[in-house]
Amino acid sequence: MTFVVASPSLSVRDARIVFGDRVVARDLTLDFPGGRTTCLLGRSGVGKTSLLRWLAGLLPGVTRAQPLAYMAQRDLLLPWLDILDNVLLGYRLRGDAATLEAARPRARALLTDVGLGDRMCDRPEALSAGMRQRAALARTLCEDRPVILMDEPFAHLDAVTRLDLQDLSARLLLARTVVLVTHDPLEALRLGHQVRVLSGSPFSVGSAIEPAGSVPRDPADPVLLGLQARLIAELRSAA
Amino acid sequence: MRPLITALGLLLAWEALARATGVPVYILPPPSRVVVVLIERFDLLIEQAAWTAAEMVLGLVLGLFLGAMLAIVFAASAGWRRWALPLVIISQAIPVIAIAPLLVLWLGYGMASKVAMAALVIFFPVVSALYDGLRRTDPGWLDLAQTMDASPRAVLLQIRLPAALPAFASGARIAAAVAPIGAVIGEWVGASAGLGFLMTQSLARGQTPLAFAALVLLCLLGLALYHATDWAARRLVPWQSLQGE
Numbered sequence: 001m002t003f004v005v006a007s008p009s010l011s012v013r014d015a016r017i018v019f020g021d022r023v024v025a026r027d028l029t030l031d032f033p034g035g036r037t038t039c040l041l042g043r044s045g046v047g048k049t050s051l052l053r054w055l056a057g058l059l060p061g062v063t064r065a066q067p068l069a070y071m072a073q074r075d076l077l078l079p080w081l082d083i084l085d086n087v088l089l090g091y092r093l094r095g096d097a098a099t100l101e102a103a104r105p106r107a108r109a110l111l112t113d114v115g116l117g118d119r120m121c122d123r124p125e126a127l128s129a130g131m132r133q134r135a136a137l138a139r140t141l142c143e144d145r146p147v148i149l150m151d152e153p154f155a156h157l158d159a160v161t162r163l164d165l166q167d168l169s170a171r172l173l174l175a176r177t178v179v180l181v182t183h184d185p186l187e188a189l190r191l192g193h194q195v196r197v198l199s200g201s202p203f204s205v206g207s208a209i210e211p212a213g214s215v216p217r218d219p220a221d222p223v224l225l226g227l228q229a230r231l232i233a234e235l236r237s238a239a
Numbered sequence: 240m241r242p243l244i245t246a247l248g249l250l251l252a253w254e255a256l257a258r259a260t261g262v263p264v265y266i267l268p269p270p271s272r273v274v275v276v277l278i279e280r281f282d283l284l285i286e287q288a289a290w291t292a293a294e295m296v297l298g299l300v301l302g303l304f305l306g307a308m309l310a311i312v313f314a315a316s317a318g319w320r321r322w323a324l325p326l327v328i329i330s331q332a333i334p335v336i337a338i339a340p341l342l343v344l345w346l347g348y349g350m351a352s353k354v355a356m357a358a359l360v361i362f363f364p365v366v367s368a369l370y371d372g373l374r375r376t377d378p379g380w381l382d383l384a385q386t387m388d389a390s391p392r393a394v395l396l397q398i399r400l401p402a403a404l405p406a407f408a409s410g411a412r413i414a415a416a417v418a419p420i421g422a423v424i425g426e427w428v429g430a431s432a433g434l435g436f437l438m439t440q441s442l443a444r445g446q447t448p449l450a451f452a453a454l455v456l457l458c459l460l461g462l463a464l465y466h467a468t469d470w471a472a473r474r475l476v477p478w479q480s481l482q483g484e
Contacts, residue, residue: 058382070386076379079478080401093389093397123478143387 007146007177008066009034010055017202019050019059026202037170037178037215039192040205041185043235047203048181052151055179069143071150075136077124084120087111087139103142110138114168130161134168141172148173150180154187163219166190170216185231189224190217197231199238206234268448276448277455284437288456291433294350294422295464298357302418303411305358306365313366314373315395327366335360336424343429353430357421361414368413372406373399405479408472415468419461434460 010032017025024047032038042048050059057064069090077086085092087107091100111120114134116127124132133154140148153169154162170191182188188195189211197206209227211217217224250270256262257269264272277284309327313320339356346352376399384394426435434453441449473479 053382056382056386058385064386067388068386070383072379072383074379076377076383078380078398078401080404080476089383090387090389093384093387093393095390095393125478 007035007175010065010147010177010179012055015054017047017050017054017059019047023202024050028205030196030205032177032179033194034177035175036193037173037180037191038194038196039188040179040181040196040198041188041231041235042181042183042198042203043238044183046198046201048183048198049151051198051203052149052179052181056149066147067145068147068149069140069145071136071140071148071153073152073155075124075129075132077132077135077139079124082121082123083111083116083127083135084108086124086135087142089139090143106144107138107142110141110172111135113172114138130157130165133157133165137165137169137172147177148179150178152182153180155182155184162187167216185228185235186219186224189227189231190219191215195231197234197238199235265445265447268451272448273451273455277452280449280452284434284452284456287432287434287437287453288460290350291353291419291422291426291435291457292460292464294353294425294433295357295418295460297350297354298421299361299414299418299464299468301354302358302361302414303365306362306410306414307369307407309362310366310369310373311395311400313370314399315391327363331363335421339424339428342425348429348431353422353425353433356425357418360417360421364413364417365407365410368410369403369407372403375406376402405476408475411468411472412465415465416461418464419457423457 012028012030015025015028015030016023017028028051040048040051053059054062055064056068056070058070077083078089081089084104084107087110088100088103091103108117108120111117114137116131116135116138119127119131124135127135133156137153140150150169154165157165166187180188180191193210193215195209195211197209198204199206209231211224211227213221254269254271257267268276309323313324335356338359339352342352342355342359346355373395380398380402381394384398389397422433423435426433427439430436434457437453438450441447441453
């Protein structure tokens with residue numbers, strides 16, 4: 001049983017997000033409730049990733065509000081490090097030997113949690129795409145930051161692997177403040193305590209949809225499928 | 240196997256041509272004669288070859304080291320890049336061969352001028368390959384490192400540098416292929432030992448078969464240097480071996 005300190009909420013006030021020459025969002029005010037997963041749903045190019053990068057402080061001239069962990073669409077594992085060292089990358093980069101040593105058991109436990117307990121000494125190239133993304137998930141969690149940003153983390157995986165990873169993530173991300181960007185309505189509905197649709201240019205954010213039940217929700221649930229149909233209609237009409 | 244048969248065929252044709260036309264040995268010696276000289280003068284040849292090999296290896300090591308250092312400095316510091324990079328590029332307009340006599344003038348007839356020459360010819364390919372590799376780090380890795388609060392130094396040493404090793408390895412292979420050129424040119428211009436020196440000496444005395452024998456050894460040296468470097472380069476980037484082979 002892990003003891004999790006209450007995760008803070010994340011607020012955006014009157015933000016202006018610019019990506020290159022394009023104004024992606026203007027006067028954006030948005031709240032992400034603490035300890036919950038918020039899924040941002042939108043079509044490709046609407047500015048989901050820009051919003052996430054803005055939150056992460058990765059856009060030029062932007063500093064992020066608080067420490068966070070970031071998980072991208074690609075696993076971004078370093079090919080010259082084994083899986084365990086990849087999971088510990090943040091500690092290695094910050095260069096504090098004591099905290100690195102202290103984080104080692106945690107990294108091992110997380111790798112066991114994601115089902116890679118016996119692959120810690122392998123290099124990423126020896127792993128399948130699903131395993132690599134699980135390792136990336138372990139690395140994200142190992143950072144142990146209260147806020148986690150995820151940019152279409154399962155988009156590259158096949159359907160079954162994606163469902164498995166969604167289940168795994170929902171379990172491991174419990175009680176953290178998560179902002180997950182996706183273009184897959186089913187993914188948003190399975191994982192999000194709250195789902196918000198982004199549409200238009202500059203984008204506006206739709207009101208919060210809060211499906212019933214706990215995450216990860218059953219993909220065969222008729223209520224969920226009904227909501228999915230509604231979301232798809234909303235996404236299509238927004239174009 | 241095929242290239243070996245091709246080479247053997249060419250050698251036989253050369254032998255036949257030399258015998259049939261009766262070309263004097265000091266113009267074009269038949270391969271059989273070169274082999275005889277190789278065996279008869281083996282002690283002399285191996286002594287000179289060792290000298291040249293030392294020049295090549297030292298030049299290669301020096302050139303790789305200096306080139307890598309400069310590439311890292313360029314990647315780490317915008318100031319250095321702005322002030323010195325254009326100069327490095329312009330310096331490439333000077334034919335290195337033209338500098339050889341100057342190097343001999345400054346560093347003498349001994350090994351130093353040849354090592355400097357070899358280092359000089361490989362310097363630019365190494366700087367350019369590694370610097371290019373350092374600039375082309377996957378932006379995803381850099382973003383990840385930034386969210387992890389990595390210092391620029393940690394990013395350079397732990398991400399950009401290892402990520403650039405494959406590029407450095409290609410630079411090192413090119414360097415290994417051209418390093419012998421530097422050493423031999425240095426010897427032609429002015430030397431007291433080495434295979435290049437032996438070639439100029441024996442040609443001047445009409446001992447053409449000996450020059451050819453030296454050439455054979457030079458060729459073998461070049462091949463050995465290249466393959467040794469290639470071997471080392473593969474060990475440097477083991478994570479690429481699964482794709483490359």
